[in-house]
Amino acid sequence: MHIVVFGAGKSATVLIAYLGRICNEKNWIGTIADKDLQSLEQKIAGFPSLKANALNIENETERQGLIKTADIVISLLPPGLHFWVAQDCVALRKNLLTASYLDAQIKSLEPAIKEAGLLFIGEMGLDPGIDHMSAMQIIEEIKEKGGSIHSFKSHCGGLIAPESDNNPWHYKISWNPRNIVTAGKAGAVYKADGNNVEIPYELIFVDCEQLEIPEVGSLAYYPNRDSLSYIPLYQLEKANTFIRTTLRYASFCTGWEKMVTARLTSDEEIINTDELSYAEFFNSHLNKHQVSLDTAELQEQFDFLGLNNPAMINKGQIACSQLLQEILEEKWKLTQGDKDLIVMLHEFEYTLHQQRFALSSSLVVKGDDERKTAMAKTVGLPLGIAAVLILENKIQLKGLHIPIVKEIYEPVLAELAKEGIAFKETKKELA
Structure with missing residues (x-):
């Protein structure tokens, strides 16, 4: 059996380890595809049954070539990219699992999924x-x-x-x-x-x-x-x-x-960050929208993000939300x-x-x-467990589903409990 996974970001680490263990036990093969090959090779280290694939997801030939070899596909790509994989899975007759909400594009494939006798499960994460x-x-x-x-x-x-x-x-x-x-x-x-x-x-x-x-x-x-x-x-x-x-x-x-009241999360507001300091970025928005940091705790929160930071941003034209995201990724990152x-x-x-x-x-x-x-445990393990159950014919549903069906949730929850995830x-x- 060959399991193909698209995406190896923050939520994929435990899924990769789980599939590495399962594939080693069952003599299956797993291919993990992601554009960041260096990071990917670190994540699959120690699992000889897993292979890394430096895939450009936008390259249709590469993408379809990999899907063609799969017995089941798991997509942990950003939600907007699932549709490319889903279309290919329908065309190439491959079952697909994702952790993302079922959107209108994926739902539009439901008749084709059913006609092809395939099983697509969305919303299969945490x-x-x-x-x-x-x-x-x-x-x-x-x-x-x-x-x-x-x-x-x-x-x-x-x-x-x-x-x-x-x-x-x-x-x-x-x-x-x-x-x-x-x-x-x-x-x-x-x-x-x-x-x-x-x-x-x-x-x-x-x-x-x-x-x-x-x-x-x-x-x-x-x-x-x-x-x-x-x-x-x-x-x-x-x-x-x-x-x-x-x-x-x-x-x-x-x-x-x-943050919301000061419109610091705005996608629409584009600002010129050249010669603009982090302090000016925060203070200008707070003042413009008459937002007062009226407690010591609020002052401390915004100071932590750069309320009094005189360093220049110098990132050119950028949306407020994108700049805020970059700040948060640095300030709120998990450390060793x-x-x-x-x-x-x-x-x-x-x-x-x-x-x-x-x-x-x-x-x-x-x-x-x-x-x-x-987060990686609870997003990744349901996907990995469901993939194994499908390949072993312990889940035999067809069509487009979310995991509200007993045939899905009973065996998956039982396996999750064995992995220490129990209510x-x-x-x-x-x-």
């Missing part, structure tokens, strides 16, 4: 991915017992572990930094107490609510994009509350709300020995045999170091 699988397992169990679910809240966040938390934002980057800068830009819609609630981008990070997570403590959360679209997928149309959120430490939300933290919590309220219950299911995963991160449940009766 969030989306493990969140779908773990939630659906509980939803199905409650329904099979005759229960009725009234409220569903799903929270997930990539955080920094307490022992590596040494900056005033209480955050470091363990995944795609572009996604951090664009967080919340689409606004959010969700259902609360029977009503649909819509929150614009400007208010996403204002007065974030907080909750307690076992083993972690108090965290804040903000709503994710479009929660409503998942109601029919989870078959929870009768639930009065349905929301999916992102977890952060509370001070992060307070600081990021200032740093450990990150993945936290997920599902909260259910339901009725069973005329009694109301509250059920919480939590997952806390800590990274090993700055390379084998908790803890608590249940109590409500008055």
Whole structure:
């Protein structure tokens, strides 16, 4: 068997190690394709069954030539590039797995995927991915017992572990930094107490609510994009509350709300950074949009990023968001020995045999170091496990799916538990 992986970035390290172990055991072959050959060769070192391929993803001949040799394809490329791989997989009759949200382009291939008798699974990472699988397992169990679910809240966040938390934002980057800068830009819609609630981008990070997570403590959360679209997928149309959120430490939300108000995350505003200092960049935006750093903590957060840094930027014309991303990639990078933290919590309220219950299911995963991160574990392992199950004919579905189907989530969650990724449940009766 030959497994082909496109993309070897931050989220791929544990997937590569997992596939290296599996391929060694089963005498399979894995090819990891990425433009950064030097970094790639370091990641596959020690796994003789894995090969590095310095692929230019835009080169159709190279891309199709590699896909043609595969028994299954995994794409960890930036979301906008999946469609090239997906089209080739349809044409060349290859199954495909990705961790990204299914977008309109990928969904447009659904008839062709079905006609070709292929299996494409999207949203097969952490969030989306493990969140779908773990939630659906509980939803199905409650329904099979005759229960009725009234409220569903799903929270997930990539955080920094307490022992590596040494900056005033209480955050470091363990995944795609572009996604951090664009967080919340689409606004959010969700259902609360029977009503649909819509929150614009400007208010996403204002007065974030907080909750307690076992083993972690108090965290804040903000709503994710479009929660409503998942109601029919989870078959929870009768639930009065349905929301999916992102977890952060509370001070992060307070600081990021200032970022948004000051338009430091803007893609549209292009600035000339020649002869412009970092201090001028931050202060000009704060002053222009009348944003005051009215606490010592906010002052410390922005000072950490360059509020008082006189160094010149000198990067020519650049979007505010791109400059901010470059600053964050440097200031929030994981350093040697740093450990990150993945936290997920599902909260259910339901009725069973005329009694109301509250059920919480939590997952806390800590990274090993700055390379084998908790983020890489929880994004990469579901993809690797699903690939193996498909190649061994233990998942025999066809068509375009996300992992809300029992045939996918049951065996994958069982294998994840063997890898140390398992949920803890608590249940109590409500008055």
